[in-house]
Amino acid sequence: MERSLYLRLTISSAMLAIFIALAILPSIAFASSSLAWPRGLMIVALVYFAQIGVGLWLARINPWQFKERTSFPSKALKGDKRATLILFGVIFVYFLLAALDAHLWHILPQTGDVKPILRGLFLFICGVILIVWTFSKSPFAKPTPQIDLNEQQCVESCGPYALVRHPMYLGLMFCIAGLSMILGSKLFAILAIPLIILGFLPLMRTEEKTLASDCEGYTTYAQKVPCRLFPWIY
Structure with missing residues (x-):
């Protein structure tokens, strides 16, 4: 396997971790004049190593898929770019507010130090498993939201695609809710879905x-599987 692909995986994983860090750490510095926050550093590390782990798993079981995951789309749509910017903007603001709630507001206080972290880890792991399952069933699912019209996309109707049309995004939502729980914001863990x-x-x-x-x-396929994210609901 080309070393450049592993390098690209490392860089993209670091960029994602930095994105999360930029969302949570400045707000914590504003609230307490310090960046020393173990829970915040924990979720940054989780995001980085989860991205690396999924990438290495793909490289081992399906090198072709790994190459697809670490390649840029040959053609991007303006609407797709705009929608992706909206998505990352919402996620950035979400984590910024979740960090402030966990460190300053405490609107719905958590009880205990360990149990909320364990619950958050459980949600995060469930999300990662769903994402991996999605990747294993569709060669066209991407780790970042994008559409490549130069590929001949196929319609999947097995695995998680038999239940919802966007299972990878559902997995990402589980991950985000879990990370919020680990941060210490019960409110934003609840608000993750809406x-x-x-x-x-x-x-x-x-x-x-x-x-x-x-x-x-x-x-x-869309008529056969009407739900986008939540089986039998939406």
Whole structure:
């Protein structure tokens, strides 16, 4: 396997971890004049090593998929770029506010020091497992939201795709809720679903519109699996 792919995986993982750090650490410094916050550093490390772990798993079981995951799309849509910016903007603000709530506001105080972390880890691990399951069933699922129209996309109807049309995004929502719980914000762990879905909705609409027009069989699949994120609900 090309070393450049592993280097790209390391860099992209570091960038994602830095993105989370930029969201939570400045707000903590503002609240307490210090960046020494073990829970904050814990979620930054979790994000980094989870990204690395999933990438190495893909490299081991399916080198072709690993190359796809670490490659940039050959063609990007303006609508896709806009939806992706909205998504990352919502996630950034979400973690900024979650950090302030955990460190300063305490709107819904957590009881105990260990149990909330364990619950958050459980949610985070469930999200990672769902993302890995999605990757194993679809060669076109991406670690970052994007559409590549130069690939001949296929319609998947097995595994998690038999339940919802966007299982990877559901996994990401589990991860985000878990990270919020680890931070110490019970409020934002609860609000993860309604708040984060606002960030995913424009992207899901863009992807579905593109797939419906360019992917044969997607309209039939969407009728067969009507739920986008939550089985039997939405």
